[in-house]
Amino acid sequence: MSLLGKRAKRALLFSGILWSFAAFAGAAENASQTVQIKIGAILASNQSDEFDLRLAPLEKQLRLMKYRSYRLLKEESQKVQRKGNATFEIPGGRSLVVTPQESGTKQLALRVHLQQGGKPLLDTTVRLNSGGNFILGGPPHEGGALVISISATAQ
Amino acid sequence: MMRCDDIREVLGAWLDGELRQADAEEVRAHLAGCPSCGEERRQLEGLQKALQDTFHAASTSIAFDSFWRGVERRINQKRFWYEDALGWVRDVWTPPQLAWSVPIAIILLLLGMFSVENFLPGLRTGIPRNNFAAVESIDAFGRNVAVLREDETKTTIIWLYQNQEGDDESTGEKSETSSSF
Amino acid sequence: MSAFQELVSRYHQKIFMVILGFLRDREDAMEVAQETFFRAFRKIKGFQGGSSFYTWLYRIAVNMAIDAQRRHKRTPLEFRETMDGAFEEQNEVEKDPFSDLHDKELRENLIVAINGLTAEHKAVIILRTIEGLSYKEIGKILDCSEGTVMSRLHYARKKLQVKLKAFLP
Numbered sequence: 001m002s003l004l005g006k007r008a009k010r011a012l013l014f015s016g017i018l019w020s021f022a023a024f025a026g027a028a029e030n031a032s033q034t035v036q037i038k039i040g041a042i043l044a045s046n047q048s049d050e051f052d053l054r055l056a057p058l059e060k061q062l063r064l065m066k067y068r069s070y071r072l073l074k075e076e077s078q079k080v081q082r083k084g085n086a087t088f089e090i091p092g093g094r095s096l097v098v099t100p101q102e103s104g105t106k107q108l109a110l111r112v113h114l115q116q117g118g119k120p121l122l123d124t125t126v127r128l129n130s131g132g133n134f135i136l137g138g139p140p141h142e143g144g145a146l147v148i149s150i151s152a153t154a155q
Numbered sequence: 156m157m158r159c160d161d162i163r164e165v166l167g168a169w170l171d172g173e174l175r176q177a178d179a180e181e182v183r184a185h186l187a188g189c190p191s192c193g194e195e196r197r198q199l200e201g202l203q204k205a206l207q208d209t210f211h212a213a214s215t216s217i218a219f220d221s222f223w224r225g226v227e228r229r230i231n232q233k234r235f236w237y238e239d240a241l242g243w244v245r246d247v248w249t250p251p252q253l254a255w256s257v258p259i260a261i262i263l264l265l266l267g268m269f270s271v272e273n274f275l276p277g278l279r280t281g282i283p284r285n286n287f288a289a290v291e292s293i294d295a296f297g298r299n300v301a302v303l304r305e306d307e308t309k310t311t312i313i314w315l316y317q318n319q320e321g322d323d324e325s326t327g328e329k330s331e332t333s334s335s336f
Numbered sequence: 337m338s339a340f341q342e343l344v345s346r347y348h349q350k351i352f353m354v355i356l357g358f359l360r361d362r363e364d365a366m367e368v369a370q371e372t373f374f375r376a377f378r379k380i381k382g383f384q385g386g387s388s389f390y391t392w393l394y395r396i397a398v399n400m401a402i403d404a405q406r407r408h409k410r411t412p413l414e415f416r417e418t419m420d421g422a423f424e425e426q427n428e429v430e431k432d433p434f435s436d437l438h439d440k441e442l443r444e445n446l447i448v449a450i451n452g453l454t455a456e457h458k459a460v461i462i463l464r465t466i467e468g469l470s471y472k473e474i475g476k477i478l479d480c481s482e483g484t485v486m487s488r489l490h491y492a493r494k495k496l497q498v499k500l501k502a503f504l505p
Contacts, residue, residue: 126291132286209447
């Protein structure tokens with residue numbers, strides 16, 4: 001018979017299938033190199049009672065801030081490699097730089113840097129579940145406050 | 156001492172000459188005194204003969220030269236790599252053994268399905284049920300900052316307070332902030 | 337004549353007959369038998385003589401025949417048309433014309449009954465009946481124990497007996 005008997009060949013083929021599956025799963029785990037970052041810049045104020053319907057998915061979260069009115073100013077989405085920078089222009093001469101850190105596919109760590117006119121306002125690292133979001137708010141804007149929803153999904 | 160049922164189980168092997176001498180002797184002795192098993196033997200011999208006649212009736216000699224030419228043609232014919240690979244898989248996994256590969260394939264499929272989030276993250280829509288976010292580090296560059304977490308919506312809010320003198324001087328904005336949550 | 341050609345010369349008839357037992361069509365059996373030797377040619381370097389060459393060769397032949405059979409499923413009607421051709425080649429023997437008809441009917445029904453067996457059961461019937469191989473040799477070819485060969489033969493014969501009750505003496 002050949003170097004490998006049929007049982008050995010069968011074991012090899014089956015192991016190969018299992019290994020490929022494991023490698024694929026592992027690769028899926030490690031090769032989530034791309035992260036989709038989505039930001040929504042929102043004006044929260046008490047100047048009216050209007051609620052922008054485009055913000056319906058975030059209503060429950062936004063209502064926590066006790067403003068009467070919420071209006072979507074800008075929505076933007078960027079795909080970025082891990083350790084790469086996604087830069088968003090935020091109304092009011094501000095910019096937001098989001099950098100995904102090394103992590104898995106279920107949890108992401110984002111380094112977030114908010115600046116205005118070249119001056120840093122906030123630098124924070126937030127760990128969140130892929131597909132989840134957190135809120136960054138407070139900078140004054142147009143008689144109200146700027147609220148930024150930041151979400152990230154591992155690809 | 157074998158009973159009739161046991162004898163009939165090994166009758167075919169006895170006819171084939173495959174039993175050990177002691178067992179073969181026992182079968183022979185039993186057949187000598189059991190008409191029922193004797194009848195079973197006769198029927199089995201009839202079947203054996205019918206089988207041999209059938210296969211030998213189809214017996215046909217084939218000319219070696221033309222046969223060899225067919226083999227030689229195959230040897231000299233170029234084959235694609237996947238034909239060889241398929242042949243190897245077929246050789247390793249013969250049809251009778253395919254039966255147990257099916258449950259294995261099902262197990263692998265189930266494992267894959269439970270890991271579907273790894274492969275198809277885009278399937279997830281909306282805010283996940285466990286929308287948990289943890290602030291690992293924060294630097295507000297001298298400003299007051301609050302981190303709030305609301306359990307019901309699982310929302311994490313980082314609120315940046317403006318200083319009294321405020322950066323807002325640069326934007327000329329007045330703000331009306333409500334800091335109650 | 338090369339060494340491999342010598343091997344083909346020695347075994348081609350036996351291999352062809354075993355495959356014909358499965359496929360029942362001369363041309364198909366010829367194709368598969370040639371493919372068997374081609375496969376053996378490709379793998380012969382790996383043959384280390386752990387078992388006899390013809391056991392190894394039979395194993396390839398049986399696997400290829402089973403494989404081909406699954407791809408070329410034939411109806412009993414189709415079978416009859418092709419097997420008639422094979423019957424014509426048999427040596428003519430003085431026989432009672434009625435017994436000749438009965439024999440033909442028995443053979444046809446027997447082939448249909450064999451075709452109803454699973455691949456494993458058909459393989460043991462063919463290897464035992466056509467080639468007269470021992471249980472040990474059959475076990476090596478089919479990669480199973482002698483006990484398994486014995487029980488498969490017993491089961492196959494029982495099944496054929498039941499199906500051919502009206503035809504067997």
